[in-house]
Amino acid sequence: MVIKTQIQGLENIRNKLNLISNNLRDLTPFWQLVGSYIQKQTVNERFNKEQSPNGEKWKPLKHPSKKKGKRKILTDTGTLRRSINFKANHDSAVVGSNLKYAAVHQFGGRKKNIPARPFLGVNASEMKHISQMLSLYIKNHV
Numbered sequence: 001m002v003i004k005t006q007i008q009g010l011e012n013i014r015n016k017l018n019l020i021s022n023n024l025r026d027l028t029p030f031w032q033l034v035g036s037y038i039q040k041q042t043v044n045e046r047f048n049k050e051q052s053p054n055g056e057k058w059k060p061l062k063h064p065s066k067k068k069g070k071r072k073i074l075t076d077t078g079t080l081r082r083s084i085n086f087k088a089n090h091d092s093a094v095v096g097s098n099l100k101y102a103a104v105h106q107f108g109g110r111k112k113n114i115p116a117r118p119f120l121g122v123n124a125s126e127m128k129h130i131s132q133m134l135s136l137y138i139k140n141h142v
Contacts, residue, residue: 023141026090030137034130035086035093041126042095046119047074047081053121074105074117084119096120 045051050058050073058073074080083097096102097120108116122130 020142024138027137028088028090030134031088031091031093033133033137035088035095037130037133038093038095038122038126039084039086042084042119043081047072050074052118053123053126055123056118058117059115074119080105080119 046053052058061071061073080097080099080102083099083102084095085097086093086095088094104112104114105117106120107118108114
């Protein structure tokens with residue numbers, strides 16, 4: 001006894017799986033969204049609130065400005081803030097600054113006794129948001 005079955009629509013399923021595979025092979029568009037999000041968080045949250053990604057306040061300036069008004073930490077000319085950018089590729093996004101002194105402010109400087117004032121990084125809330133972004137991205141591209 002031989003039983004034959006015929007599955008209709010198998011070609012449609014195969015085509016859909018190929019489309020999903022192709023859409024998720026290169027995640028550059030997703031990583032561009034992530035890079036842009038972290039860049040905005042860095043510029044808006046860190047510099048406006050003068051705090052690290054984990055919410056720790058930056059150490060105050062040793063020599064506050066004698067100019068009228070309060071001088072914001074790491075925002076004297078705004079060059080560092082404006083230098084925050086990102087690059088994305090198929091499997092990651094990198095957010096940072098190309099300024100030589102950015103690392104000194106991020107990690108601190110021993111020679112001139114400059115305290116670390118971290119402005120780059122991702123906190124738990126942002127990780128949750130990125131995870132939600134990924135779920136939405138997959139939902140829209142599958």
